[in-house]
Amino acid sequence: MSTPAALTWSTTNCPVGRAMDILGESGTVIVLREIFNGVRRFDLMQRHSGLSRAVLSHRLALLVEHGIVHRVAYRDPGERERHEYRLTTRGFDLQPVMVALADWGGKHLSGPEGPAVEVEHRDCGARTHVALVCEEGHVIDRLRDVRTRPGPGAMPT
Amino acid sequence: MSTPAALTWSTTNCPVGRAMDILGESGTVIVLREIFNGVRRFDLMQRHSGLSRAVLSHRLALLVEHGIVHRVAYRDPGERERHEYRLTTRGFDLQPVMVALADWGGKHLSGPEGPAVEVEHRDCGARTHVALVCEEGHVIDRLRDVRTRPGPGAMPT
DNA sequence: CACCCTACGTCTGTTTGACAGACTCAGGTG
């Protein structure tokens, strides 16, 4: 406790820090929520999310710049060509983050009536949550059973 | 696609939105990273995280206000009484969020040398990640096998 | 006792970014 091991390596290339450089910008996660829920067009997103048009525009540009979403042209009958925003593979990989956030918010920040959304397994309809699993296949339920360690890219302080 | 189901319910009590009201404040997740890594004292946190003292102070107050961390008095030999910040149960429940962020950042935002930190299973030492599991016990690997649906607290738009 | 040190913040002035709301622009409709 006196000298935590984490102090011996640098935070300059911390994965959490790098992720938050993108996801920590105001509104980024809200935009992703909309897109994960199938809302892909600017105006619908703006109205449903409540973000200002300027912030939505900037966050979409940020997400495109980082390869998390991409613009796809489409054309409704009798309309001109427009663009919508879809997740890339990199963006889809954020799903565990979104589900983890929904789990926590649903458990700790809901009113007495329960959470406003749930995640379901499409095959069986059961509620779905995130869990920690190790590469040996153990499902870890006691949170104290995991710890962080430096990885191959770790740099000393 | 034309009318996404998500548009039929309100976002006012969305668990993701409520979670981000706290975690989306600049620096909140970085503070949590430090505390999860065992860095619990103000000065060490400030130096290791690189946050300004003012922001660190405000974010710690926010986390205490929401019951995610609490201040605990301690006394080193020959020192005066001080306080450190520790996770509450509610704070510890954020571990899947942190691991999900580390997973994604490590996979998509690391240099060629690999991620700077990894999470290990304390018992077997294997690398640990988050996964989606449903209440029927299925481990879900294809991300498209899950979808969101309104929960008991859902409100119409 | 006077002074210094350390941990833990708070204060100040500057700059960045969010907000509400108006404006722009392109293409299609009546």
Add this chain to the structure above:
DNA sequence: CACCTGAGTCTGTCAAACAGACGTAGGGTG
């Protein structure tokens, strides 16, 4: 042609982050 809609951009105001200085409480040192 005048108007509508989707998708942004611009403007002025206000809140918050930044770097860096300052404050303060309690202990140790000469």
